[in-house]
Amino acid sequence: MVPISFGREMGNELVVYGWDNLSTNDGPGVRFALYLKGCSLNCPWCLNPYLQKVEPEIRWKSETCVCDDLCIDSCKYGALQRENEHIVIDYNNCNFCGSCWNSCTTNSLKPVGEYISIDRIVSIVIQETVPQVPPRKVTIGGGEPLLQGEATINLIHRFKEEGIEVYLTTCAGITDRDVWARAIDLVDGVLLHILTVDESEWRELGGMSYESFLRNVYHLKVSSKPVCIRMPVIPGYTDSIQKVRSLLGFVKENIPLVLEMDLRVYTPNSRFSSPMFKLKEKTLTTEQILELCEAIKKLGIEKVHWRGSARKITEYHKMNGKD
Numbered sequence: 001m002v003p004i005s006f007g008r009e010m011g012n013e014l015v016v017y018g019w020d021n022l023s024t025n026d027g028p029g030v031r032f033a034l035y036l037k038g039c040s041l042n043c044p045w046c047l048n049p050y051l052q053k054v055e056p057e058i059r060w061k062s063e064t065c066v067c068d069d070l071c072i073d074s075c076k077y078g079a080l081q082r083e084n085e086h087i088v089i090d091y092n093n094c095n096f097c098g099s100c101w102n103s104c105t106t107n108s109l110k111p112v113g114e115y116i117s118i119d120r121i122v123s124i125v126i127q128e129t130v131p132q133v134p135p136r137k138v139t140i141g142g143g144e145p146l147l148q149g150e151a152t153i154n155l156i157h158r159f160k161e162e163g164i165e166v167y168l169t170t171c172a173g174i175t176d177r178d179v180w181a182r183a184i185d186l187v188d189g190v191l192l193h194i195l196t197v198d199e200s201e202w203r204e205l206g207g208m209s210y211e212s213f214l215r216n217v218y219h220l221k222v223s224s225k226p227v228c229i230r231m232p233v234i235p236g237y238t239d240s241i242q243k244v245r246s247l248l249g250f251v252k253e254n255i256p257l258v259l260e261m262d263l264r265v266y267t268p269n270s271r272f273s274s275p276m277f278k279l280k281e282k283t284l285t286t287e288q289i290l291e292l293c294e295a296i297k298k299l300g301i302e303k304v305h306w307r308g309s310a311r312k313i314t315e316y317h318k319m320n321g322k323d
């Protein structure tokens with residue numbers, strides 16, 4: 001048996017969830033967005049639970065599984081079992097050999113996340129980006145990319161050596177202050193994901209240290225790096241004007257250079273919506289979202305976007321004359 005971490009070169013490779021080489025949603029301009037695995041938040045509405053653990057995983061889709069157990073038969077390491085009609089994976093025995101997902105005829109098993117060396121990531125970015133206006137632009141996000149600590153910092157260093165502009169998406173919740181300070185000092189800008197600025201809500205919803213958050217935001221303030229604010233808009237939790245107002249008060253006091261604000265509007269029918277999470281309120285209407293955007297502009301942030309599948313639905317209705 002070979003555990004997955006055996007022989008890994010710590011600090012020289014990262015667990016990558018995926019990437020988008022033409023992202024317009026991850027900071028200024030067209031950017032290569034790299035998504036690392038692992039998240040320090042614990043949001044009940046998590047849209048992608050497979051981002052939470054740093055380690056690679058195998059995704060099993062019950063809806064398409066035909067229960068022929070070809071995967072179990074193909075595993076030489078005894079890492080798969082069927083329990084109550086579910087395929088259960090024992091990661092202590094799995095070495096990600098790939099036999100199971102390759103033997104599945106219905107694509108019901110798929111690997112999620114893989115170790116990729118820093119050299120390889122840099123060469124992928126260089127191959128897959130041809131900037132009209134240099135420099136190449138990258139955003140490292142996740143999850144929380146700083147959970148992969150030293151390796152993420154090494155990657156930022158390598159990007160900078162190649163003359164690549166680097167933004168970091170983060171929720172500022174990591175407890176390792178040294179990793180935070182070095183990363184912030186290296187990057188060109190930050191996409192700061194803020195759930196709430198209320199201490200008790202922070203603990204309840206985020207499950208993280210509020211003290212670390214405040215300390216990290218203070219370092220960001222001192223660094224004077226440009227920041228884009230991202231706020232998840234969750235009906236019944238974070239969607240009131242009052243909450244937006246208190247968040248903006250915090251932002252104004254603590255972040256000197258805010259480039260834009262990006263509202264991520266939650267819709268319960270998106271592909272990865274957590275079945276465990278039930279909204280307290282109905283999803284916001286387009287009018288309510290636009291009202292929220294206007295309120296933010298009045299509070300002093302000129303550039304406000306809103307995104308999420310709610311926006312796609314609105315645009316679809318507009319195209320079809322229903323809005």
Ligand code: SF4
Nearest residue numbers: 075094096097098100
């Ligand atoms: S990848 Fe699949 S087949 Fe290979 S060890 Fe893991 S569970 Fe078994």
Ligand code: SF4
Nearest residue numbers: 065066068069071104
């Ligand atoms: S091989 Fe695929 S379809 Fe068959 S039991 Fe395994 S996951 Fe299900």
